Amino acid sequence: MPEDSVRPDILSVLLHLARAVESAMRWSLQGLGLTPAQAETLRFIATTRPDVATVGWLAKTLGVRHATAVGILEPLVERGLVERHPHPWDGRQSVLALTPAGAELAERLRAAEEALLEVVDARSEEERACIERGLQALVRAMVDAGLIVVAAPCAGCAHFRPNAHGPGRHHCALIDRELPDEQSRLNCPEHEPALAGV
Ligand code: SF4
The missing domain is CATH 1.10.10.10 (Winged helix-like DNA-binding domain superfamily/Winged helix DNA-binding domain)
Incomplete structure (x- = not known):
C-alpha cells in the first residue's frame, strides 16, 4: 500500500474524534451554561x-x-x-x-x-x-x-533558569524576569522546548 494512502484515514479519524469529544462535552457544557x-x-x-x-x-x-x-x-x-x-x-x-x-x-x-x-x-x-x-x-x-x-509550564523550556535567584526563585531569559516557583508551574504560551542534551 503506498504510504500516502493512509493520510485521508488519519484526517477522517481526527475529524471523527473531534466531533465525538465535542458532542460528549456538549451536555456538560450546556449544564454549566458555557459554549466550547x-x-x-x-x-x-x-x-x-x-x-x-x-x-x-x-x-x-x-x-x-x-x-x-x-x-x-x-x-x-x-x-x-x-x-x-x-x-x-x-x-x-x-x-x-x-x-x-x-x-x-x-x-x-x-x-x-x-x-x-x-x-x-x-x-x-x-x-x-x-x-x-x-x-x-x-x-x-x-x-x-x-x-x-500549546502552553506548558517552565520545566523543560529553553529560556528557564531554575533557582537562578536562590532556591525556588527562577529566572526566565526570554522576558528577563524572576519567576516565583508557583508561577513557573503555570502554563506559558511562549514555552520553547529545550533541545535534548542542551
Ligand atoms: S518562556 Fe515561558 S515557559 Fe519559558 S521560561 Fe519563560 S516563562 Fe517559563
Whole structure:
C-alpha cells in the first residue's frame, strides 16, 4: 500500500474524534451554561501564568482573531466570571483573571473533563502510553506547522533558569524576569522546548 494512502484515514479519524469529544462535552457544557470556546477561555485563564493571561494570547490559544476572542470573553465578564486587571509591568495591556465564581465554574469544568478522560483511563498502561506518545507527536507536528499554540509550564523550556535567584526563585531569559516557583508551574504560551542534551 503506498504510504500516502493512509493520510485521508488519519484526517477522517481526527475529524471523527473531534466531533465525538465535542458532542460528549456538549451536555456538560450546556449544564454549566458555557459554549466550547467559553470553556476553553476559562481553562486558559485558570492555567496560564498571570502576566501572559492576556486577550492577545487567548486569541492565539483559541486560534481566532483578537476581536473574536473579545466577543467570546465579554459574556464571561458580564456574568461576573472573569475580570480585567492592570498588567503587572506593561501599562498598555491588561490581564484576565477569574473571579471566585469563575474559579468555581472552572473547577466544575475540570471535573466534567475528568469524567470524559475515564475513557482513556480505562485502557491498559501500555495503551495509555501509546495514546500519549501518538498525541504528543501529533501536537508537536501541529505546533511546528504553526497551526496551534500549546502552553506548558517552565520545566523543560529553553529560556528557564531554575533557582537562578536562590532556591525556588527562577529566572526566565526570554522576558528577563524572576519567576516565583508557583508561577513557573503555570502554563506559558511562549514555552520553547529545550533541545535534548542542551
Ligand atoms: S518562556 Fe519559558 S521560561 Fe519563560 S516563562 Fe515561558 S515557559 Fe517559563
